[in-house]
Amino acid sequence: MYGSDTDDEEMYQSESPAPQYTPREADLESLRPVATEPPLPPVEKRDRYGFKKQTQYITLAEYEEWEGRYNGDLDRRRKKWEQLLRESGLAPGEGGPVRFPPKSNKIKRYVRKGIPPEWRGAAWFWYAGGQKFLTKYQGKYEELVNSPTLPSDSELIERDLHRTFPDNIKFKPDPPPGVTRMSKLQEKQFETPMLQSLRRVLLAFALYVPKIGYCQSLNFLAGLLLLFMEEEKAFWMLYILTQTHLPGTHELNLEGSSVDQWVLMSSVRDSLPHIWQKIGGGLDGSEVDMSSTKLPPVTLCTSSWFMSGFIGSLPIETTLPTVLKLYLESL
Amino acid sequence: MSHPRASTQSQRFAQFKLVLLGESAVGKSSLVLRFVKDQFDDYRESTIGAAFLTQTIALDETTTVKFEIWDTAGQERYKSLAPMYYRNANCAVVVYDITQSSSLDKAKAWVKELQRQANENIVIALAGNKLDIVTGDPSKRAVETVEAEAYAKEAGLLFFETSAKTAQNVKDLFTAIAKKLPLDQPGPRGARPGAGGRGVDLKGGMAAQQQGCNC
Numbered sequence: 001m002y003g004s005d006t007d008d009e010e011m012y013q014s015e016s017p018a019p020q021y022t023p024r025e026a027d028l029e030s031l032r033p034v035a036t037e038p039p040l041p042p043v044e045k046r047d048r049y050g051f052k053k054q055t056q057y058i059t060l061a062e063y064e065e066w067e068g069r070y071n072g073d074l075d076r077r078r079k080k081w082e083q084l085l086r087e088s089g090l091a092p093g094e095g096g097p098v099r100f101p102p103k104s105n106k107i108k109r110y111v112r113k114g115i116p117p118e119w120r121g122a123a124w125f126w127y128a129g130g131q132k133f134l135t136k137y138q139g140k141y142e143e144l145v146n147s148p149t150l151p152s153d154s155e156l157i158e159r160d161l162h163r164t165f166p167d168n169i170k171f172k173p174d175p176p177p178g179v180t181r182m183s184k185l186q187e188k189q190f191e192t193p194m195l196q197s198l199r200r201v202l203l204a205f206a207l208y209v210p211k212i213g214y215c216q217s218l219n220f221l222a223g224l225l226l227l228f229m230e231e232e233k234a235f236w237m238l239y240i241l242t243q244t245h246l247p248g249t250h251e252l253n254l255e256g257s258s259v260d261q262w263v264l265m266s267s268v269r270d271s272l273p274h275i276w277q278k279i280g281g282g283l284d285g286s287e288v289d290m291s292s293t294k295l296p297p298v299t300l301c302t303s304s305w306f307m308s309g310f311i312g313s314l315p316i317e318t319t320l321p322t323v324l325k326l327y328l329e330s331l
Numbered sequence: 332m333s334h335p336r337a338s339t340q341s342q343r344f345a346q347f348k349l350v351l352l353g354e355s356a357v358g359k360s361s362l363v364l365r366f367v368k369d370q371f372d373d374y375r376e377s378t379i380g381a382a383f384l385t386q387t388i389a390l391d392e393t394t395t396v397k398f399e400i401w402d403t404a405g406q407e408r409y410k411s412l413a414p415m416y417y418r419n420a421n422c423a424v425v426v427y428d429i430t431q432s433s434s435l436d437k438a439k440a441w442v443k444e445l446q447r448q449a450n451e452n453i454v455i456a457l458a459g460n461k462l463d464i465v466t467g468d469p470s471k472r473a474v475e476t477v478e479a480e481a482y483a484k485e486a487g488l489l490f491f492e493t494s495a496k497t498a499q500n501v502k503d504l505f506t507a508i509a510k511k512l513p514l515d516q517p518g519p520r521g522a523r524p525g526a527g528g529r530g531v532d533l534k535g536g537m538a539a540q541q542q543g544c545n546c
Contacts, residue, residue: 156406159356166374216355216406217379252408282419283383283399297415300401304379312376 043174048117049227050170051316058315070317078116092119100126103328111324120320121228125237128244128327133236141232144204151206153214161199162187164219170194171223197231198223205238212242215250217307224311224323241309245326249306260306261299345514346397350416352445353426354437355405358460361495362426363402366505371496378404381416388502388509396509417445422454422508429459429492432473435482442486454511456489457482458504463494 045053045060053063085092088101096119101107115123125131151157165171173190175182182190201222206213221241225234242249248256269276279298281288304312309326310319351359360378364370367386381404387397401416403409417423425441427434438457445455459479465472476492483490489507493500 156355160377162374163356163377166372166376172374215408216377216404219377220379253411254408295415297401297418300381300403300412300415301383302380303412308379312379 046169047316049316050168051165052167055167073114074116077110077114081110081116081119084110096122098122098126103127108329111328112321114321115324117320120324121225121233124225124324124327125229125233127324128237128240130233130236130240133240134233137236140208141204141235144207145200147204147207149207151203151210151213153206154203156216157199157202157206157214157219160214160216160219161195161202164195164198164223168223168227170227171198194223194226197226197234201226201231201235201238204235209239209242211252212250213252215254215307217304218242218250220308220311224309224319241327246306246309254303257303257307258295261295261303264302264306265295265299341393343394343514344397345395345512346399347421347509347512348401348419349398349422349424349508350401350420351403351424351426352413352416352438352441353405354428354431354434357405357426357428357431357434358495359405359424359426360402362424362458362460362493362501362504363400365495365498365501367400369498371498373496378402380404380409380412386505388505390506390509390514394514396512396514398505398509413444414448417449417453420449420453421512422456423449424456424458424504424508425488426458426460427474427479428461429474429479430461430464430471435459435474435479439482439486442488446486452513454489454508455487456491456504456508457486459490459492460495462492462499463496466494466497 047053047063047067053067054060082092084101084106085097090097090099090101096116100123111123162172170192171194173192175190176186179186198219202214202218205218205222212218218238222234222238225237229237246256246260249260250256265276265280269280277288280292280296283297310322313319314322351363353359355377360375360382361371363382363384364372364375367384382402384400384402385397386400387395389395401420403413403416423441423445425438425445427438442455442457445453457479459474459476479492480490489504489511491500491504491507493504495501
C-alpha cells in the first residue's frame with residue numbers, strides 16, 4: 001500500500017518512537033483498596049492535542065520523558081521543513097503553510113519523519129486535494145447542515161458522540177467537581193464546540209453519502225480531522241477519505257472492509273508465513289488451513305486498523321503521521 | 332447447579348470461547364472491562380470491529396476456567412461479521428440496556444440467531460445492563476425485570492440484571508456461565524471441550540491484564 005522505494009530505510013524511523021506499553025507495578029497498585037480518603041485527583045495533564053498524557057499503557061512520567069526527546073526532534077524537523085518550503089518558494093506565512101511541495105520521495109521521507117504538529121491539518125488538506133472540493137462544492141456543506149431532514153442514522157450518531165475521544169478535553173471537558181457521570185441534560189449543557197462540530201459533520205456526511213450513512217469508526221476519523229482543521233474542511237476530508245482512500249470500507253455491508261482484510265491477510269500469508277501460522281486459523285490452536293477461503297477471526301480485530309485509520313490502535317503520535325502517509329502515498 | 336467432579340484431586344482447567352453480542356452502547360465493553368480488569372469508565376470509546384480479551388476464574392479449589400472473550404461492535408452493519416464471532420463459541424452473553432426497551436428486541440434477535448446458527452450446546456446468558464441508573468432513578472427503567480426474566484426462562488437462557496458501573500452481578504454472571512459449561516473433561520492445560528489443542532499463548536498471563544488487544 002505504501003511506497004516501495006527503500007532508499008534510506010533507517011531514515012524512515014521516527015527518531016523517538018512513541019512509548020511502548022510495559023506492565024508495571026502501578027497497574028497492580030491501582031487495584032488495591034485505598035485505606036484512607038483519597039485526595040481529590042489532580043487535573044489531568046494533556047498533550048498538545050488535548051488527550052490525556054497518561055493512559056492505561058503509559059505513565060505520565062514515561063510520557064513526559066519521551067515528550068522531551070520528541071520536542072527536540074520536532075524542532076529539528078521544523079527547521080528542515082522550513083528550509084524545504086523556502087527552497088520550493090513556499091515560505092510559510094504567519095499562520096503556517098497552506099501550500100506544500102509536490103509529492104516526491106523526499107517529501108515522502110520528510111512526512112515519514114514527522115511534520116510540525118500545527119501544520120498537519122494543512123498538509124493533509126493539501127495532499128488530499130481538499131481545496132478542489134471546497135471550491136467546486138461551495139455552499140454544499142452549509143446546505144447539508146441546514147437541511148431539515150435528519151439521516152436515518154441520526155440516533156446512532158448521537159449515541160457515539162460522547163464515545164468519541166472521551167479522553168480528549170476538546171471533546172469531553174472535565175466534569176464539574178464531584179460529578180462522575182453527567183446526566184443527559186448536563187451532557188448537553190457541557191457539550192464542547194468540537195463535539196457540536198462532530199455532530200454536524202457526521203449528520204451532514206450521512207445525508208450526503210447515503211451509501212455509507214453513519215458507520216461506527218467514522219466518528220473517530222471525523223473527530224481526528226476536527227482536531228486539525230475547521231469543520232467544513234473536515235467534512236470534505238472525510239468525504240475524500242471514504243471515497244478515494246478507503247473505498248467501500250464503511251459501506252452498509254462492509255464489503256470493502258472484507259476486501260481490505262483479504263488483501264492484508266493474503267499479504268501476511270505470502271510474506272510472513274510464520275505469523276500466518278499463528279493468526280490464520282481459529283486462534284484456538286487448530287491447524288491453519290492454507291487453502292481456506294474464509295477470513296480468519298483475527299480480522300475482527302484488524303478491521304478497525306483500516307476502518308478508523310489506526311486511531312485507537314496506535315499511540316496518537318504514531319497515528320498522525322500514518323494518516324498523512326495514507327493521504328500522500330495511497331494514490 | 333451441579334456438574335460432574337473429577338474423582339481425583341487433580342487440577343482441572345478448561346478454556347471456553349465466549350462472545351458478547353447486543354445493540355450498540357448497551358455496555359458490552361464495559362461489562363468485559365469490569366470482569367477482566369475490575370474497572371469502569373463513565374465514557375468509553377465505541378468498539379470498532381471487535382476486541383479480544385481473556386480472563387481466568389477459579390470456580391473452586393481444583394477448577395479453573397479460562398474465558399477467551401470476543402467483545403463485538405454493536406452496530407447493525409457489523410452483523411454480517413457475526414458468524415465469525417460465534418463460530419465455535421461455547422457461550423454467549425447477549426446484552427441489552429434496561430433503560431432502552433428496543434435494545435431487548437435486538438437482544439432477542441441475537442438469541443434467535445445464536446440458537447439457529449451457533450453451536451448446538453452453546454450456553455447463552457441474557458444480561459440487562461445499567462442497573463445502577465434505575466437504582467438511582469426507578470423511572471428510568473424501560474424493561475421490567477419480570478418481563479425479561481420470563482422471556483429468558485422460556486428461551487432457556489441464564490438471566491442477570493447487571494451494572495458494569497457498580498460491578499453488581501457481573502462476576503455472578505460469568506461464574507454462572509462457567510458453572511453451566513461442560514467441565515467434565517479434565518485434561519492438560521489448554522484442553523478445550525469441543526475443539527482441543529492449545530490456545531494462542533498471548534505471553535502467558537499478560538492477556539488478562541490488558542484491556543484487550545485493541546488491535
